Amino acid sequence: MIRSIHILLIMLAGIFAGIVYRDAGLFWWACAIAMYFVFGCLGVVVTFHRYLSHRSFQFRWWWLERLFILFGHLAGSGSAIGWVAVHKAHHAYSDTDRDPHGPRRGWRNFVPDYDDVVNYRMVRSMLRDRYLRWLHKNGILLIAAYYLALWLIGGDIAVAFFGGIPQAITILMSVITNWVGHVYGYQTYETGEDSRNCWWLAIPAWGESWHNNHHAKPGRASFSHKWWEIDISGAVIALISKQGTMK
Numbered sequence: 001m002i003r004s005i006h007i008l009l010i011m012l013a014g015i016f017a018g019i020v021y022r023d024a025g026l027f028w029w030a031c032a033i034a035m036y037f038v039f040g041c042l043g044v045v046v047t048f049h050r051y052l053s054h055r056s057f058q059f060r061w062w063w064l065e066r067l068f069i070l071f072g073h074l075a076g077s078g079s080a081i082g083w084v085a086v087h088k089a090h091h092a093y094s095d096t097d098r099d100p101h102g103p104r105r106g107w108r109n110f111v112p113d114y115d116d117v118v119n120y121r122m123v124r125s126m127l128r129d130r131y132l133r134w135l136h137k138n139g140i141l142l143i144a145a146y147y148l149a150l151w152l153i154g155g156d157i158a159v160a161f162f163g164g165i166p167q168a169i170t171i172l173m174s175v176i177t178n179w180v181g182h183v184y185g186y187q188t189y190e191t192g193e194d195s196r197n198c199w200w201l202a203i204p205a206w207g208e209s210w211h212n213n214h215h216a217k218p219g220r221a222s223f224s225h226k227w228w229e230i231d232i233s234g235a236v237i238a239l240i241s242k243q244g245t246m247k
Contacts, residue, residue, distance in 0.1 A: 002078050002139040004112040007171060010076035010143070011112075014168025017160035028161045035166035036173075041206040043071030044170060045233045046240075048083045049208070052126065056221035057237050058245035066131065074146055076167035077174060078114070079136040081126050085118040090178070091218060095193040101178045103194070109175050173205055181211030188225060189216035197229070207231030221246045 021028065047068040050056045059065040069080055077083060086100050093099045100117040101109055126132050135142065150158040185196030189212055201209035208214075210223035210231060217225075221241070222234030237246060 002073075002076070002082065002143070004115050006140055007077055007112040007114075010164070011168045011171045014076075014160075014164035014166075014171075017164040018168065021157060021160050021165075024157065024161070028157065032161045032165045032169070035162050036169045037206075038071050039075035039166050040170040040173060041233055041236065042068050043073070043075045044077060044083070044174065045206045045208055046236055048072045048080055049087065050221055050233065050237065052080055053084045053087045054218050056219055056247045057241040060240055060242045064240060069132070069135070073135050073139055073142060074167075075170045076143060077171050079139045080132050081120075081123050081136040082114065082118050084126060085120065085123045086114045088122040089117050089119065091215070094195065094215065095182060101175070103179050103182045109179050110172075112171075112175075174208075177201060177205045177208045177211070181209055185209070185212070187212045189213070191215045199229075202230050203232065207233045219247050 047065070051059070051065070052069075059068075072080055072083070078086070089098070089100050090102070095102050095104065097104065099105075100114055103109075120127060147159050147163055150162050154162075180198050180201055181196055182194045183196065185198035187196060191212065193215065195212040195215040197212045198209040207223050207230065210225070210229050213223045213225045213229070214220075221237045222231050223229070224231035224234055
């Protein structure tokens with residue numbers, strides 16, 4: 001299982017790698033951004049969040065679902081089971097003292113501390129899936145194997161730009177989005193908590209910063225409720241979802 005300390009160490013290692021390889025060149029940084037799309041958008045946002053947490057669509061192909069779940073695990077921000085349990089707690093206790101990653105936590109949002117938040121009763125259906133259970137149990141070993149494969153193929157720099165750096169970006173952007181999305185921006189809907197829509201974070205956060213829209217209608221696959229609200233993840237879902245299943 002990927003615990004909070006693992007998430008923190010992955011994030012710090014990725015930041016350190018980014019500093020060490022800051023002059024690596026455009027190609028390597030383009031690779032890191034591409035992998036941030038794979039990990040952050042396809043793995044975490046599309047699959048962990050909008051599919052597994054809210055079931056807002058169905059995948060067109062079963063193998064693509066399994067692949068995208070793997071991408072989410074390799075992102076380093078926790079297993080699907082753990083991630084979804086924490087997210088459900090966020091919706092249940094948004095902007096209260098029990099919110100696992102609300103702005104009330106302040107700087108502690110940048111120090112993941114989710115181990116005591118995971119309530120397995122919230123993810124009972126996921127526990128029946130052997131693939132998800134295996135990834136939950138062996139997540140850190142899977143990431144270690146991924147690092148080893150990268151190192152054998154391309155050395156330290158490959159581990160940095162295909163592993164640590166995009167993983168750190170994914171974790172940091174998730175933290176930033178969860179904080180900014182309850183502090184800055186506008187409210188289209190009255191939701192009884194502090195969620196906001198933040199336009200300037202929409203593209204780097206893959207559409208997740210339309211946070212008030214999401215809290216108002218969590219079951220919708222697209223967070224874009226106005227024509228100018230760009231939601232890259234919603235566009236991806238429209239391409240990969242089974243016809244008629246996108247809510």
